[in-house]
Amino acid sequence: MLEFYRQMLLIRRFEEKAGQLYGLGLIGGFCHLYIGQEAVAVGLQSALEVGKDSVITGYRDHGHMLAYGIDPKLIMAELTGRAAGISRGKGGSMHMFSVDHRFYGGHGIVGAQVSLGAGLAFKHKYSGDGGVAMAYFGDGAANQGQVYESFNMAELWKLPIIFVIENNQYAMGTSVNRASAEDQLYRRGESFRIPGIQVDGMDVLAVRGAAEEAVAWVRAGKGPILLELKTYRYRGHSMSDPAKYRSRDEVQSVRDKSDPIDHLKKELEAAGVSEDDLRKLEKDIRAIVTEAADFAEQSPEPEPEELYTDVLVGQY
Amino acid sequence: MTGESRTMNMIQAINSAIDVAMGRDEKIVVLGEDVGYFGGVFKATEGLQKKYGKTRVFDTPISECGIIGVAVGMATYGLRPVPEIQFADYIYPALDQLVSEAARLRYRSAGEYTAPITVRTPFGGGIFGGQTHSQSPEGIFTHVAGLKTVIPSNPYDAKGLLIAAIEDNDPVIFFEPKRIYNGPFDGHYDRPVQPWSKFAESAVPDGHYTVPLGKARVVREGNDVTVLAYGTMVHVAHSVIQETGVDAELVDLRTLVPLDIETVVESVKKTGRCMVVHEATKTSGFGAELSALVQEHCFHWLEAPVQRVTGWDTPYPHSLEWAYFPGPVRLTEAFKRVMQD
Numbered sequence: 001m002l003e004f005y006r007q008m009l010l011i012r013r014f015e016e017k018a019g020q021l022y023g024l025g026l027i028g029g030f031c032h033l034y035i036g037q038e039a040v041a042v043g044l045q046s047a048l049e050v051g052k053d054s055v056i057t058g059y060r061d062h063g064h065m066l067a068y069g070i071d072p073k074l075i076m077a078e079l080t081g082r083a084a085g086i087s088r089g090k091g092g093s094m095h096m097f098s099v100d101h102r103f104y105g106g107h108g109i110v111g112a113q114v115s116l117g118a119g120l121a122f123k124h125k126y127s128g129d130g131g132v133a134m135a136y137f138g139d140g141a142a143n144q145g146q147v148y149e150s151f152n153m154a155e156l157w158k159l160p161i162i163f164v165i166e167n168n169q170y171a172m173g174t175s176v177n178r179a180s181a182e183d184q185l186y187r188r189g190e191s192f193r194i195p196g197i198q199v200d201g202m203d204v205l206a207v208r209g210a211a212e213e214a215v216a217w218v219r220a221g222k223g224p225i226l227l228e229l230k231t232y233r234y235r236g237h238s239m240s241d242p243a244k245y246r247s248r249d250e251v252q253s254v255r256d257k258s259d260p261i262d263h264l265k266k267e268l269e270a271a272g273v274s275e276d277d278l279r280k281l282e283k284d285i286r287a288i289v290t291e292a293a294d295f296a297e298q299s300p301e302p303e304p305e306e307l308y309t310d311v312l313v314g315q316y
Numbered sequence: 317m318t319g320e321s322r323t324m325n326m327i328q329a330i331n332s333a334i335d336v337a338m339g340r341d342e343k344i345v346v347l348g349e350d351v352g353y354f355g356g357v358f359k360a361t362e363g364l365q366k367k368y369g370k371t372r373v374f375d376t377p378i379s380e381c382g383i384i385g386v387a388v389g390m391a392t393y394g395l396r397p398v399p400e401i402q403f404a405d406y407i408y409p410a411l412d413q414l415v416s417e418a419a420r421l422r423y424r425s426a427g428e429y430t431a432p433i434t435v436r437t438p439f440g441g442g443i444f445g446g447q448t449h450s451q452s453p454e455g456i457f458t459h460v461a462g463l464k465t466v467i468p469s470n471p472y473d474a475k476g477l478l479i480a481a482i483e484d485n486d487p488v489i490f491f492e493p494k495r496i497y498n499g500p501f502d503g504h505y506d507r508p509v510q511p512w513s514k515f516a517e518s519a520v521p522d523g524h525y526t527v528p529l530g531k532a533r534v535v536r537e538g539n540d541v542t543v544l545a546y547g548t549m550v551h552v553a554h555s556v557i558q559e560t561g562v563d564a565e566l567v568d569l570r571t572l573v574p575l576d577i578e579t580v581v582e583s584v585k586k587t588g589r590c591m592v593v594h595e596a597t598k599t600s601g602f603g604a605e606l607s608a609l610v611q612e613h614c615f616h617w618l619e620a621p622v623q624r625v626t627g628w629d630t631p632y633p634h635s636l637e638w639a640y641f642p643g644p645v646r647l648t649e650a651f652k653r654v655m656q657d
Binding site for chain 1: 349350353354357375376377378379380381382405406408409443444445446447448449628629630631633634635636639640
């Protein structure tokens with residue numbers, strides 16, 4: 001439980017710092033923060049085996065990487081577009097990867113990663129490596145046609161994949177019920193015979209429980225499963241979105257009543273974790289985040305020659 | 317009757333174009349991701365849902381293939397949809413509908429059915445958007461017979477061309493250079509943006525007018541070299557011409573298909589030299605087409621090989637944006653090359 005708390009707090013403080021760096025102009029372009037949704041990536045990925053299972057997600061990807069223990073320095077340096085970044089500055093906030101963790105990115109096109117997830121699952125089955133694929137997407141992406149093409153293939157071929165809908169209630173400025181004929185998204189797999197579970201995505205223990213169930217189902221060879229995680233993003237869709245399509249009260253109310261970090265903190269206190277320990281943890285995390293930000297600010301930009309590397313595998 | 321003129325930036329001019337067109341023809345509807353309630357990510361459709369109601373200006377799910385498919389169906393049955401694809405980088409799921417349906421319906425029905433849709437989509441770089449928010453895919457569409465491709469470079473043209481596109485009976489891809497929505501860009505990214513209000517092209521009539529499709533504009537007359545450009549690069553080229561003092565004739569193509577070949581040929585025959593400028597990657601880019609056409613039509617008038625100044629043949633980078641972008645340094649070098657022989 002303490003480890004969940006540590007990871008969620010790291011994501012929260014990291015994202016707050018990223019927001020600050022954006023404000024200072026050190027991060028440019030597009031940057032989507034994970035604040036409010038921390039329990040989802042932390043709870044789900046804790047049930048996976050790193051290096052054996054594979055994970056793929058959309059553009060709001062900082063949290064998923066931090067939850068996998070990927071070095072915050074390398075992530076922050078990618079955000080600032082530096083050569084030391086995990087994609088050597090060539091991917092940016094939305095496009096980050098880690099072969100060691102079988103983390104397949106970080107994809108900027110809404111919904112496109114879901115089909116790729118089915119492909120990852122196919123390889124797990126093909127090679128019989130016992131791994132499962134986890135493909136995250138949002139409530140907005142849930143309306144892309146290729147998601148359903150992937151559902152059909154995944155069930156037809158009984159692929160070991162967990163489809164995860166991170167339902168943070170808003171596809172940029174459009175709320176779920178204004179964009180979705182069936183807004184109970186966990187039911188979206190029904191016509192493909194894919195079972196779905198709706199989960200409280202603000203409660204990391206509930207998320208972990210659902211993940212264990214899903215992993216057991218998929219590893220047993222029963223085919224895909226769909227999890228809908230009900231969550232909420234506190235910030236705008238991206239840094240340029242003032243989020244005027246919802247009230248300040250709505251956001252505040254979620255923060256007050258359902259914040260995943262506050263919630264777990266209370267449980268930790270009830271379990272007898274001392275205030276001093278929690279304070280020390282907070283201090284350690286702030287140090288890690290500060291170090292990451294300094295690293296990201298001081299690392300050099302990539303050399304111009306980098307522009308032409310990695311375009312194709314072979315040489316031009 | 318165009319009425320009074322007002323100062324508008326490109327967003328306001330585009331908004332005004334849709335407004336004016338919708339006010340004249342109730343067959344025009346606007347659809348896309350966040351275009352209604354939210355008013356569009358760049359605010360190009362702000363206020364239109366309030367004015368025309370939710371049956372004429374409405375939000376769609378994030379489903380680009382569906383958005384264009386539905387629009388083609390609407391158009392075939394008599395509406396004039398103006399779908400927005402939020403970024404040109406998101407248009408690829410809709411490519412099937414655009415290429416196989418919108419572009420070819422008229423041909424395969426021997427003219428019985430048409431798809432008069434105008435797809436608005438912001439494109440181009442210079443905003444630090446990385447590979448999924450910066451692309452210039454116009455060459456993919458100019459390659460498809462049956463589509464028209466339009467790219468404005470200033471508020472006045474944006475409004476006039478957009479109304480012309482909406483009223484046109486063929487499907488039009490209307491690329492909006494998002495780097496210059498708020499002001500022209502001289503290529504010097506370290507200088508502050510100058511707002512459109514400081515430039516004459518921001519005087520835009522309130523009412524209805526059109527800028528015809530297929531007509532280029534000579535932005536600046538000159539005698540020594542012809543520069544062919546469109547969108548953001550018109551301004552980058554213009555600024556470099558002024559900085560270097562080259563006596564160049566700058567042609568803003570405005571419409572790539574149908575192309576105003578007469579204006580291009582007339583200019584190159586006068587100057588004897590030609591330079592083509594675009595942000596998109598070089599190989600099979602629209603510059604290759606322009607270069608071939610100039611060679612076909614003006615071979616005996618050319619004093620030097622046609623120069624292309626374009627984005628490099630790489631994905632649009634996150635970092636190193638200004639190394640990718642064909643800015644003042646590369647344009648200046650190209651002027652030297654084209655003037656050499």
